[in-house]
Amino acid sequence: MSEYQELTGAEIVIKALVDEGVDIVFGYPGGAVLPIYDAIFAQNSLRHILVRQEAGAAHAAEGYARSTGKVGVLLVTSGPGATNVVTGLTDAMMDSIPIVCLTGQVATHLIGNDAFQEADTVGITRPCTKHNYLVRDANDVGRVIHEAFYVARSGRPGPVVVDLPKDVQLSIGRYAAATEVAHRTYRPRVKGDSTKIEAAVAMIAAAKRPLFYTGGGVINAGRRASELLTELVRLTGYPITNTLMGLGAYPGSDPQFLGMVGMHGLYESNLAMANCDLMIAVGSRFDDRVTGKLTAFSKGSKKIHIDIDPSSINKNVPVDIGIVGDVGSVLDDILKVWKKKRYKPDAKALKAWWKQIEQWRGRDCLRYRKTADVIKPQYAIERLYHHIKGRDAYITTEVGQHQMWAAQFLRFEEPNRWMTSGGLGTMGYGLPAAMGVQVAHPDALVIDVAGEASILMNIQELSTIIQYHLPVKVFILNNHYMGMVRQWQELLHGGRYAETYMDALPDFVKLAEAFGAVGLRASRPEELDDVIQQMITTPHPVVADIVVDPDENCFPMIPSGAAHYEMLLGPEDAKPEISAEGKMLV
Amino acid sequence: MNLEPIARAHTIAVLVDNEAGVLARVVGLFSGRGYNIESLTVAEVDAVKRMSRITIVTKGTPMVIEQIKNQLGRLVPVHAVQDLTSEGPHVARELALIKVEGTGERRVESLRIADIFRARAVDSTTHSFIFEMTGSTEKLDAFIGLMRPLGLVEVSRTGVVAIRRGASGFENGKMARANGDERPRAKKQRVKV
Ligand SMILES: Cc1cc2nc3c(=O)[nH]c(=O)nc-3n(C[C@H](O)[C@H](O)[C@H](O)COP(=O)(O)OP(=O)(O)OC[C@H]3O[C@@H](n4cnc5c(N)ncnc54)[C@H](O)[C@@H]3O)c2cc1C
Ligand SMILES: Cc1ncc(C[n+]2csc(CCOP(=O)(O)OP(=O)(O)O)c2C)c(N)n1
Ligand SMILES: [Mg+2]
Numbered sequence: 001m002s003e004y005q006e007l008t009g010a011e012i013v014i015k016a017l018v019d020e021g022v023d024i025v026f027g028y029p030g031g032a033v034l035p036i037y038d039a040i041f042a043q044n045s046l047r048h049i050l051v052r053q054e055a056g057a058a059h060a061a062e063g064y065a066r067s068t069g070k071v072g073v074l075l076v077t078s079g080p081g082a083t084n085v086v087t088g089l090t091d092a093m094m095d096s097i098p099i100v101c102l103t104g105q106v107a108t109h110l111i112g113n114d115a116f117q118e119a120d121t122v123g124i125t126r127p128c129t130k131h132n133y134l135v136r137d138a139n140d141v142g143r144v145i146h147e148a149f150y151v152a153r154s155g156r157p158g159p160v161v162v163d164l165p166k167d168v169q170l171s172i173g174r175y176a177a178a179t180e181v182a183h184r185t186y187r188p189r190v191k192g193d194s195t196k197i198e199a200a201v202a203m204i205a206a207a208k209r210p211l212f213y214t215g216g217g218v219i220n221a222g223r224r225a226s227e228l229l230t231e232l233v234r235l236t237g238y239p240i241t242n243t244l245m246g247l248g249a250y251p252g253s254d255p256q257f258l259g260m261v262g263m264h265g266l267y268e269s270n271l272a273m274a275n276c277d278l279m280i281a282v283g284s285r286f287d288d289r290v291t292g293k294l295t296a297f298s299k300g301s302k303k304i305h306i307d308i309d310p311s312s313i314n315k316n317v318p319v320d321i322g323i324v325g326d327v328g329s330v331l332d333d334i335l336k337v338w339k340k341k342r343y344k345p346d347a348k349a350l351k352a353w354w355k356q357i358e359q360w361r362g363r364d365c366l367r368y369r370k371t372a373d374v375i376k377p378q379y380a381i382e383r384l385y386h387h388i389k390g391r392d393a394y395i396t397t398e399v400g401q402h403q404m405w406a407a408q409f410l411r412f413e414e415p416n417r418w419m420t421s422g423g424l425g426t427m428g429y430g431l432p433a434a435m436g437v438q439v440a441h442p443d444a445l446v447i448d449v450a451g452e453a454s455i456l457m458n459i460q461e462l463s464t465i466i467q468y469h470l471p472v473k474v475f476i477l478n479n480h481y482m483g484m485v486r487q488w489q490e491l492l493h494g495g496r497y498a499e500t501y502m503d504a505l506p507d508f509v510k511l512a513e514a515f516g517a518v519g520l521r522a523s524r525p526e527e528l529d530d531v532i533q534q535m536i537t538t539p540h541p542v543v544a545d546i547v548v549d550p551d552e553n554c555f556p557m558i559p560s561g562a563a564h565y566e567m568l569l570g571p572e573d574a575k576p577e578i579s580a581e582g583k584m585l586v
Numbered sequence: 587m588n589l590e591p592i593a594r595a596h597t598i599a600v601l602v603d604n605e606a607g608v609l610a611r612v613v614g615l616f617s618g619r620g621y622n623i624e625s626l627t628v629a630e631v632d633a634v635k636r637m638s639r640i641t642i643v644t645k646g647t648p649m650v651i652e653q654i655k656n657q658l659g660r661l662v663p664v665h666a667v668q669d670l671t672s673e674g675p676h677v678a679r680e681l682a683l684i685k686v687e688g689t690g691e692r693r694v695e696s697l698r699i700a701d702i703f704r705a706r707a708v709d710s711t712t713h714s715f716i717f718e719m720t721g722s723t724e725k726l727d728a729f730i731g732l733m734r735p736l737g738l739v740e741v742s743r744t745g746v747v748a749i750r751r752g753a754s755g756f757e758n759g760k761m762a763r764a765n766g767d768e769r770p771r772a773k774k775q776r777v778k779v
Binding site for chain 2: 127
């Protein structure tokens with residue numbers, strides 16, 4: 001069939017987005033995208049959210065994507081509009097978040113001339129996108145946009161840029177009806193190799209000290225994958241730990257869940273990783289925050305790794321069975337084999353393994369000293385959890401100690417409820433991400449757990465939040481320091497706190513009010529519950545400034561360069577000698 | 587005992603869509619991830635399907651080579667990746683143009699060696715030759731080494747092109763894309779107007 005419509009490139013953009021099921025676009029206008037804005041003006045299918053800086057659009061699209069499982073979309077102008085989204089694109093690349101970013105470009109005949117607001121957008125974004133396109137012909141606009149969505153969401157998800165020169169937006173092109181795009185080259189493998197799956201199941205059944213180590217890939221794979229994971233973990237009775245990116249893929253309050261693993265993960269999780277005889281890695285990528293010193297990483301275990309991206313397998317840690325495929329599909333097959341062959345776990349061995357794990361749990365590694373006069377940051381998060389438990393809540397974070405405390409103390413019962421910048425660790429992610437989440441879930445409780453330093457990186461988005469009546473809550477653990485960096489200075493640089501004290505901070509209550517939000521403050525433990533309660537029940541945007549102990553550090557911690565079983569559990573643990581090699585790792 | 591895995595040279599062939607920027611993607615991947623390129627050649631090999639073939643000689647431990655193949659396979663415009671070095675016998679050739687300057691005995695000697703190496707003189711003046719030579723990298727290296735004392739002026743080399751021995755071609759060979767030897771159909775996309 002060759003039915004097609006003749007439209008301008010800009011109209012095709014809108015048509016293609018609507019056909020992709022897009023309802024929200026985060027963006028910021030400029031000369032090179034004016035025709036697209038004109039096309040937006042002329043329709044009612046797409047809602048445009050005007051951010052205050054393009055970085056905000058990128059993180060908002062990420063928050064939207066991660067909380068819905070759909071592709072997030074943003075639209076920015078050429079030159080500075082495009083360069084402002086580079087951090088967000090890199091963030092989405094590292095954390096496998098599907099977003100499509102439309103950028104304006106100078107007219108094709110001007111490309112390469114240092115024209116006004118020209119930047120080599122495809123050149124700049126090549127290493128930080130999964131793929132990018134420069135469209136030179138209005139007839140290609142529709143096809144390229146559909147391809148961009150396909151690439152962004154398929155296989156290992158990621159960001160895709162479509163660069164649209166202004167003349168292409170203005171000229172007439174064909175938008176074809178009912179095309180079937182089977183991508184010429186990109187067809188990621190979904191189904192796992194059945195022989196390997198059978199071998200893996202036999203290995204799983206025979207394990208004496210097994211551990212599931214699951215990550216963001218389970219969340220990428222969709223809700224069903226989390227359900228299948230939960231079924232398998234319960235069927236086997238094996239312990240499970242999550243990466244920072246994987247939180248929520250398995251119910252956080254379940255006794256089989258050991259808590260987060262890694263540098264600031266729980267003692268029992270890391271020791272279980274170190275001492276297991278079988279590690280079942282599901283959609284997790286053996287990141288250095290998890291493995292610690294590679295040569296000392298879980299030496300006695302066999303390893304199974306399920307991942308849709310072959311380059312994740314055997315990258316950092318060699319594994320015994322690597323299964324390329326989608327988590328959902330592979331777990332489904334694993335469950336079928338397990339049931340068909342009537343496998344039973346080794347009950348006796350498992351009992352002994354759990355006994356050992358309970359002993360590690362008994363260390364109560366998240367314990368901290370409560371004080372009557374200052375709010376401990378951990379206490380603030382614990383109370384926050386108390387008040388939001390059981391509610392329809394979504395949490396985003398900024399980057400730093402507050403992020404780690406949130407990961408340790410909040411428990412997520414479902415996937416897509418936890419949005420954090422893991423791979424890139426982008427300060428300034430949390431507020432715009434919360435905005436994106438709230439746009440997708442207007443009635444939910446959306447909270448950005450923030451640090452006072454991070455929140456200032458994209459504070460301008462409070463203005464967007466006000467404009468669209470998004471009742472986002474910002475919960476600032478204000479310790480007056482770039483706490484996470486100060487903690488490293490304590491450990492690595494003799495406590496010389498170079499440039500990590502946050503001087504001249506704004507009054508966050510007044511700042512909130514200046515934007516039109518509600519500002520609250522708690523400085524003493526007895527004020528905390530009231531402030532949290534008020535924050536949650538206020539139907540408007542709220543900034544809660546929680547003044548916490550400036551000296552608290554985040555434990556447990558695996559110091560850099562150390563093995564993953566060499567954890568510091570608290571300030572009373574002697575400061576270790578950090579090797580020269582360790583100092584080089586950040 | 588030294589258990590450090592050894593870094594070996596591998597010749598990798600990559601079949602790509604001949605679209606703008608595809609070479610930049612491949613080269614950017616190597617520089618961005620710190621892999622080394624010993625030689626790289628590229629040209630369109632199928633004008634109808636608009637496909638190009640890139641041949642890369644790189645060096646790495648088995649784990650690094652596996653990463654390189656998988657990372658190449660991740661690039662969207664890549665059709666297929668073949669590690670010719672580890673997937674059975676292959677033929678590898680390089681072409682060089684070698685300019686040598688000299689008179690008298692040196693000139694005669696260079697011509698004599700060229701004859702032994704089956705290099706062809708494709709240009710000559712009274713005091714210079716340009717030799718054209720095709721062969722393995724080692725053979726070219728050897729010839730160029732011998733020309734050096736005889737008045738070597740400059741060298742232009744193509745880098746290695748290589749192809750698997752036997753009847754099977756790229757696509758019907760076992761190794762298709764690095765990310766899966768099975769190729770499920772892409773999700774259908776219906777576009778309504
Ligand atoms: C200050 C700070 C401290 C941190 N501390 C820790 C810490 O203590 N512990 C910790 O765990 N992390 C920590 N991180 C995060 C860390 O840097 C990494 O981002 C994180 O460990 C990676 O998580 P992941 O392994 O789940 O992989 P992700 O980055 O989520 O990658 C997902 C993996 O799954 C695969 N995948 C995607 N989709 C599918 C699918 N459908 N099917 C199959 N596979 C799929 C991908 O190919 C990829 O390999 C910290 C970050 C910061 C900023
Ligand atoms: C954009 C960016 N710049 C710098 C850093 C390095 N960094 C990591 S954590 C941190 C401090 C964060 O301070 P704050 O937001 O107050 O959080 P805290 O650790 O105090 O909870 C810094 C500077 C970063 N992650 N991101
Ligand atoms: Mg701070």
